[in-house]
Amino acid sequence: MKMKTTMRGAACALVLAGLGACGGGGGGSSDRDEAAATGDLTAENYAASTDAAYATVELSSELSAMMSETVQAQSVPASRSAALTPVGVQRLVLERVRQGSREQAQAAEPVTQPCDGGGSLSITESGFDDGISRGDKVTVVANGCKESADDLPMTGSLTATVTAASETSTSASFSLAFQFSAFGSSELRFNGGVNISATGTDSESRVSIDYNGLTVTSAAGTQQWRHTVVEQSANGGTKLKLGGLVQVRSDFYRLEQAADFGVSGTHLVSGSLRLVDRQGDYALITGGAEALSYSFFPAGSSAPTGSPVTRPHSSLQ
Known part of the structure; x- marks a missing residue:
C-alpha cells in the first residue's frame, strides 16, 4: 500500500531530526471518551464498514510499531534508515528526543539537511x-523533501514537545505532544495534535498514542482520527489494544477491545475487537493465524447473524 510507505517516510524525518521512540496511546480526552457513536451497522453493511475502520486503524498503527522498536533500544544512533514519510519523520524526531543527552545545549537555530530525492528538512531544536x-522541543519543516526522485514532495511542519521524561541506565520513559501543520504530501497530510507516551527497557516496552482529533487527508478524503493505540511488548510477544472512536465515511463507531490482539509480524493472530454503532449493534473482529474474521451481532444478542466474513492477511497488506 503506497500510503503506508508515505507514513513510514514521515516517521523517518523525525529520526533524521533525532528524537527517539515510537508508540503511543494512553487515555484520551473526556470529550472524545464520552462522545457517542453515530453510525448504523446492519447485517448487510457491516463488512464494508469494518473494512474501512480496519484500514484506518492499520494505517495509524504503523507509528506505534515503529515507536516500540525504538523505545526498546538503549542506544539508538541517528540514522536515515526510516523512510522519509510523515511517520518516518515522526520516528526521526523521536530518536532525537531519545538521544537528548548532549555535550552542550542545542542552539534554537535551524539546521538544514538535504533529502536524497530533492528538497530538504529544516530542523530546529x-x-x-x-x-x-x-519543554524540550524539536521542529521539522519539510521543504519539498523527497526520499527519491519518484516520491511525492513533503511540505508543512511538525513540532514535538517533551511533556515528561525520565531515563536511567536500564529504562526510559517519556511523553511527547506532536503538533502538525499541513504536514505530509498530496497523498497523506496531517493537521492537529497527537499525544504519545512510552516506557521501555531492554526487554519490554509500552507505547500509547492518542489521536485526539488529528485531521488526516488522503485520496480517500478527510478523516478525524479520534482513537487510541496501545502496544505492549514483553518476552518476545506483542499485544495491541485499541479504543476511542473511528470514522467511516461521515459517521463514527466506538472501538471496544474484547481481548487484546496478539501480533505476529504485521498480522493480528489472536484477540478480538468490537466495532459498535449508535444502537449497540456491533461487528466483532477476530484475529487468526491466517486471516481476520468479522461477525455481526445485533444489540443485546449473544449470537451472530449470518455467516462470518473472512479476510486473509495477504489481502490486507
Whole structure:
C-alpha cells in the first residue's frame, strides 16, 4: 500500500531530526471518551464498514510499531534508515528526543539537511541542555523533501514537545505532544495534535498514542482520527489494544477491545475487537493465524447473524 510507505517516510524525518521512540496511546480526552457513536451497522453493511475502520486503524498503527522498536533500544544512533514519510519523520524526531543527552545545549537555530530525492528538512531544536526534560522541543519543516526522485514532495511542519521524561541506565520513559501543520504530501497530510507516551527497557516496552482529533487527508478524503493505540511488548510477544472512536465515511463507531490482539509480524493472530454503532449493534473482529474474521451481532444478542466474513492477511497488506 503506497500510503503506508508515505507514513513510514514521515516517521523517518523525525529520526533524521533525532528524537527517539515510537508508540503511543494512553487515555484520551473526556470529550472524545464520552462522545457517542453515530453510525448504523446492519447485517448487510457491516463488512464494508469494518473494512474501512480496519484500514484506518492499520494505517495509524504503523507509528506505534515503529515507536516500540525504538523505545526498546538503549542506544539508538541517528540514522536515515526510516523512510522519509510523515511517520518516518515522526520516528526521526523521536530518536532525537531519545538521544537528548548532549555535550552542550542545542542552539534554537535551524539546521538544514538535504533529502536524497530533492528538497530538504529544516530542523530546529531547543533545550536538551541536560538530557531530556519537560519543554524540550524539536521542529521539522519539510521543504519539498523527497526520499527519491519518484516520491511525492513533503511540505508543512511538525513540532514535538517533551511533556515528561525520565531515563536511567536500564529504562526510559517519556511523553511527547506532536503538533502538525499541513504536514505530509498530496497523498497523506496531517493537521492537529497527537499525544504519545512510552516506557521501555531492554526487554519490554509500552507505547500509547492518542489521536485526539488529528485531521488526516488522503485520496480517500478527510478523516478525524479520534482513537487510541496501545502496544505492549514483553518476552518476545506483542499485544495491541485499541479504543476511542473511528470514522467511516461521515459517521463514527466506538472501538471496544474484547481481548487484546496478539501480533505476529504485521498480522493480528489472536484477540478480538468490537466495532459498535449508535444502537449497540456491533461487528466483532477476530484475529487468526491466517486471516481476520468479522461477525455481526445485533444489540443485546449473544449470537451472530449470518455467516462470518473472512479476510486473509495477504489481502490486507
